Amino acid sequence: MKKVFRVLLAVSAILLCLNVAGCSKNAGKDSAQAGSTSKKIKLGVSAFPGWFVYYIAEGEKLFTKNGVEVELVWFPVYSDSIQAFNSGNLDMLCIALPDAVAPYLKGTEFKAVAINDFSNGADGLAAKSQYKTIQDLRGKKVATEYGTIEHFFLLKALETVGMKESDINLINISVGDCAPALIANAVDAACMWEPALSIALSSPENTLLYSSAQTPGLIQDLTIATDKLIRENPEIVTGVINAFLDAGDFYKINPDQCIEYMRIPAEVDAEQMKGVMSGGKIYGLKDMLSGLDGQQEGFLYAVDTAYENALFLKEVDLLDDVPQDRNYFRTMFDWSFLEAIAKTRTPTSGPDTSLK
Template structure:
């Protein structure tokens, strides 16, 4: 009996030692994994659009580093190139207009919309030369913008409201960065542009703004999307990015001049140009961003509603072959809700002032 007891005690000791050793190995493994995640460099694509320039605040003021995440901003002079880079897995996150993420979603590119950046409130517009005073006057005239982008959609929508189609104009396919100079040099009669190119075009003598996104509130939302790999393997990192973004918003509220300087430097424009460009963007708090994703409304304040309307239009003009199965699935407010638990407030600047 004593021999049996000793044997049981011996086995118990061996089991305890094994468990301690195994736990130590697990801790080392977990520590190694955490260290690996902290070293991963996430690439976030941006292009020349005011609300996307807010990421330069995050970068310049060290908020990514503060949140323990390594993010590299990748600038694309041609907007459609940024969308293509995201679709092919060359970047992990993308700042984009909602119309430009519908086709990738429909085509099976894994993505989730994790943050609402802004609604265009005048940052997009259709500008024309002297003598063209209305949309109807564009008939037979040359109009430049970048095919397949939000500005193309905006142009088609403006024409449709006046009973016109792309066939009624001479459509000129140019990148936004090229469309503005083409208008300024008189090579085209009109151009559909976003800021800061829009302000540069409007600076031309006798140019006229025919319509802007201020006339269609909620029609052009801009968002941050994460790719499938990041969604599946980097949920905590998505929350860190969102936290870093709202650190930037708080900094923008308290240090407006420095925030504008950060954006202007990154954009390569003057601080005054940056202020004007940002005046066309309506920014969102965490709560209002969550509401836009989750609070069901039959109007453009509800992102899935907006997305469905845009998708139907894109299908009508043959930009997509089929409708998304459920536009609500494109949006995931869970990350924002987690971030909201740890923040006392989420102010955003009033860019119109």
């Protein structure tokens, strides 16, 4: 996804002056471009389609154009990024919505400030080719990582055919180990995300039984920021979001160059990277704003999805209690940044990353 192109960066600054702090709440796009902030922040990134887009922003210097200095910290092991954020070593983090629920309910101080994508095939249940349906997995060894979004996804896949976890032999291994285990015939099936899913399916002995393309919005991916950063440097949060949106716009015009930027941290070739990106529905500002709309059906309303994930975490004993009012999860999101940005740029949808 890459090749050189100058991105249109938009107009007009919004500075909301505060009596106490003097200025700047959710600054608009051009104000960020006018001059860099003095604070350099660290943004934790792992392997998922919507998060790779930040490497386009880095490659095209879109953080700088939006007046922010950002160090992208790559985490090959996704769970390490969550630990780093919870330990105070990151200012912002790319995190799956399900994985944000438990830390938030347990008191970690952050807010979700953007939705980067939802999985549109980047998560899947793969099995040995002799198994043609999910029902065929009854009593079979099915691998995934307990308590993760893949575990949640697996349970939802089983539900579609009236099955439960007790109907299979769940093998608890890391998502990264799922593809090798399936290829080595150590398990009959595995639930995993990209790029592990593509690696597993590269073997003709394996087949895809179910994918996240069949459950739009079930697995949403966020960017979160510490309450401290939001409170003390809201203009940085605005700049990071605008850089992501600019990267999405650049993707629409120069996808080959973007693939090049993104395949480097992914450690795959260009064709494989195109396959990885096809598994996500990348969000633009229009998509992000619609994700806040309570009229959205299914899992596309982020607040409802957070509540459903909380119920799952309680079911697997990773949460002691869940607020009865699902609207409680509105407090996990700070959409004031998106609302302010929408006053400075026209909301559009994200790039189409499907395979043509």
